[in-house]
Amino acid sequence: MIEIRDLYYAYPGDGSGPVEALRGVSLTLRRGEFVALVGANGSGKTTLARHLNGLLSPARGEVRVDGLDTRCRESLPHIRAAVAMVFQRPEDQIVATTVADDVAFGPRNLGLPADEVEARVRQALETVGMWQHRHRSPHLLSAGQQQRVAIAGALAMRPRCLVLDEATAMLDPAGRRGVMALLKRLHSEGMTILLITHEMEEAAQAERVIALAEGEVAFDGPPRELLTDPARLRRIRLAPPLLADLAARLARRWPDFPRDLLTLDELVDALQPLLPRPPAFSPSCPPASSLPRFPNPTLDTSSLLHVRHLSHTYLPGTPFATSALEGVDLEVRDGEVVAILGPTGSGKSTLLEHLAGLLRPTEGKVLLSGRDIYDRHTDRRALRQQVGMLFQRPEEQLFENVGDDVAFGPRRLGLGPEMVRERVRWAMEAAGLPFAEYKDRFTQGLSGGEQRRVALAGVLALRPRVLLLDEPTAGMDPQACQDLTGLLRRLNREEGRTLVVATHSMDLVAAVADRVVVLNDGRIVGRGTPRQLFADPERLRGWGLEPPAVSQLMHRLRAMGIPAPADVLTVEEAVAVLEDLREKPQRHRERRVSQRK
């Protein structure tokens, strides 16, 4: 279907000569394949994808779609219809003012007759399950729905190949599941699919994985071969999927354990005969400590941040009034890391903005060290120095120059030039950006991970006691995610900052959070430690969240009568727990991992 031969491409660089993005890539995509394209940021994935339907022309080598050269302008209508693309940002690829008009955009560009356009719009929207929303405005849909509309827009071209460039990166777990299920169905109906992704769990669902590293093909073969080889993945700056990592570690300890397990089912099947089942264990009854609980928050006046019966309604008094938060109670103690979980639109960002003093509550109060931050007499300057907030995708809001951007806050505080410089230096170092090396760089030339750290430094420069972070790791590659997670941990453990993190990432929660609250439809529906929450995967799924792979595994084992603890957070813990279970079968007692910290 698509043939790529010895493809070279370079972008004009910033002064130091062109930047080579692709260096001699040769590939063939066969009809009906489901291929995942993986690689660290800057490995050339996006550049390669842009070549598949002629958005970019090869500098050297050639790309042929159905035998047609993409450099040939006459072949473009055919190529663009045969190879459709879906991009990362749903909101930036929807052109029209209603869902139906947008899906019609592509077929209309092909100059098709009206009834044909209409039929295609209907079929495409029905395929993605959005037909009932056809008259709605795209900007009022959730990100997951928008992405489904974008896929419908691509399907309406009746393509034979669908290329998705990190199209799931901005979605919450429920949105991701929806898109992945859709892709599998399209594939079963004969569609060729190329999925670019940072999520190895998604790549594992493909038939074939292509890994790019520094513009070259580093791997091309079945997912199992690459994904069950952690050392090889790390060499090309990727992280293994958690379960494959767990399986590899177990295989190193147990010679009789298969080393190439990838999925949850495989791992369960392999573990089940090895682990003893005590007759006394009843899986239907989880240990008392892991039951999710809904205690009233203890009204502890020593807490740093205190939210009392907070409600917020957007556009009150209009027909468009929507309630975003309802009766939220929350407290954050000094030095704590609190994670806010919840599907898109559950009110996480709205809650953070209230904590930052940016959005006036419709009802209720926000107290900082016992004082109402929305009181008329509250000193805003003092507030800004106490509470800092990092917004979603903050790298989009940067100024031109790193130093200037980080200095914005201190300058607004009216500090002298020496003080500003000192603050900027400290903040940049704390965010992992060496001051001398980065202060004069342009923000545009930095990698995504670096840009996000610049934005973080810009908030740190105010030296806030409390740091509010909205999706701090979303859209980052595995390496950048790990770096940021480490950074946040250090800010809390070493610098003593209090963190409130809104996120979809269970890995981030497992790594940094002391406590978790779950928001759904503007209400707090669950509270507890990460262990308590993860111990109940069904409940998490009910809230549209995806339990971490390790706790899903434990849950499955428990259901089979194996006394695995329900509240395991990390791969390291899981390895220890499983070894323990296998080696000490005589102790038929519920065993729990010692609490962290």
Add this chain to the structure above:
Amino acid sequence: MLDYLITAQTLPGSSPIRRLDPRTRLLGFAGLLVVFVAARRPLPAVLALTVTIALVALARVPLRFALGSVRSVAPWLALIAAVQVGFGVGDRPGCPPLWSWGPSLCVLEFALLTLLRFLGILLLMGLLVWTTPIPDLVRAIEALAMPLDRLGLPAHQVAMVGVIGVRFLPTMALELERLRKAQAARGGDIGGGTGFLSRVRRTLPLVVPLFILSLRRAERLAEAMEARAYGVGERRSHPLGLHFRPLDAVVLAGLAAFVVGMLIL
């Protein structure tokens, strides 16, 4: 910002006007607009205003609602008329005065014409917005622009710019709001007074990031449009959901006759 964006909204419900093709509504709007602008004497304007009011009634727009939009600008209209009369705008030599003293008839006539024009255009714009959802308007503009392409004018590109403008206005407004909040969180809202200059000083830092943001968004949008074969075909097909019925032809013919008649008058 958001509050502002929702004030101009289509009213719910159905009416004979709304069953017309949006293109008919748009052309009718343009025709009556021409009459109001081109009228040299009060009579055509009075007649056009009568037609407009009849259409408002046909559109089943509650009278109180329609008058409400006029009421808010009424003091300004009165002021404009008073200024015109005071300065004697529209006076002609030899024009008889009303009484033995005071403004001449021509001045009064001209002031009346100005009032009628403002009222008419206000109601006309309201009529279009109240009855026509933005997507319909966009489709009508696109469809009407297409024949002009054949004359070699970049009409549909211009229409496309309009479509995208309308589509991204709320998005950009939200983006600006987010940017303002992010900067406020970094102390952007402290220091300085509430005066004009300090307000400008606080707004300036928003400009560069918003500019960069818009450029990048435009780049991504252009790419997404290209990927969906925009600009590679010979000719685009018409927008969906437009149905020109016999009634539309009748209404258009009637309005056209009215416009021509008024222009001759």
